[in-house]
Amino acid sequence: MSPDEHNHSELSPVQLRVRALETILSAKGYIDPAALDLIVERYQTRIGPHIGAGVIARAWVDVEFKRALLADATSAIAALGVVNHVGDHLIAIENVPGHHDMVVCTLCSCYPWDVLGLPPVWYKSAAYRSRAVSDPRGVLADFGVVLPEDTQIRVWDSTAETRFLVVPPRPAGTEGWPEERLARLVTRDCMIGTGLPRRAEEIPT
Structure with a gap:
């Protein structure tokens, strides 16, 4: 051969x-x-999930930046100067105890490329695009995310004009960590809402 x-x-x-x-x-x-x-x-x-991970890490340590990110993600990320262009209407949504957000594009595969890089294959699949809306809890379970029954799940539908970035909760045991180390906890999936950040013990010193 x-x-x-x-x-x-x-x-x-x-x-x-x-x-x-x-x-x-x-x-x-x-x-x-x-x-x-x-x-x-x-x-x-040059462009990929590491950009988004850095944004999330900054939000975890900087209250003012987090407030700006949730108010206007496009402007807040642009101000960091980490990318040349951010989607015209990028919305950051925060996952908190009792409330979980996840993102889908039911029509095609709209995705915040400038912050998360290339979309994963499963994000573009018909199975994910349909089930994320009809059975979000089941989809999350398929990704290994099992939430308490009383957790409210909200699904956000991306479009060509509007994209979303999920801000996951900061893992416990990371007090005093520098941004660079915190960013290593952030996965692409947790910024889509189909995953959770890595645990502190998974990141060596």
Whole structure:
């Protein structure tokens, strides 16, 4: 088996179709492969969940910033200067004891790319988009998030104009931690509402 054949065998059917489409469009001169590589590299290394994690960590230690974030997430994050552009209408929603928020896009896959990077595959799936609305507690359980029965769950529907960022509760036992270490507790899923932050003992000193 040649190296190319070996690489192709490791790709999913969807990835193979994407590669074939890219090859055709490149051959016809509709797209520039180098430009595509730069876009992918940007979202994989420069833009991603680590941006959102830093925002959440700042909100955990800075009361004024948290207040500004919940009032106008677009302006608050832009003021940090961590990204060149923040969605025109990004809304931060806070998870607190007894109340849990999660985010979905029922129509397609609208997502705060500039803060969370590329959306996960499951976020774009028809199963998640339908069940998140009809059975949010069941979906959370599938992700390993089992909430008390009296916890109110609210589902927010993203659109092309409005995106959401969930602010999860700060884990116990993290008093006095610097922002950099706190950010390591924040997962992509907990900023969507389908997960919880890591526990303090999971992050080494």
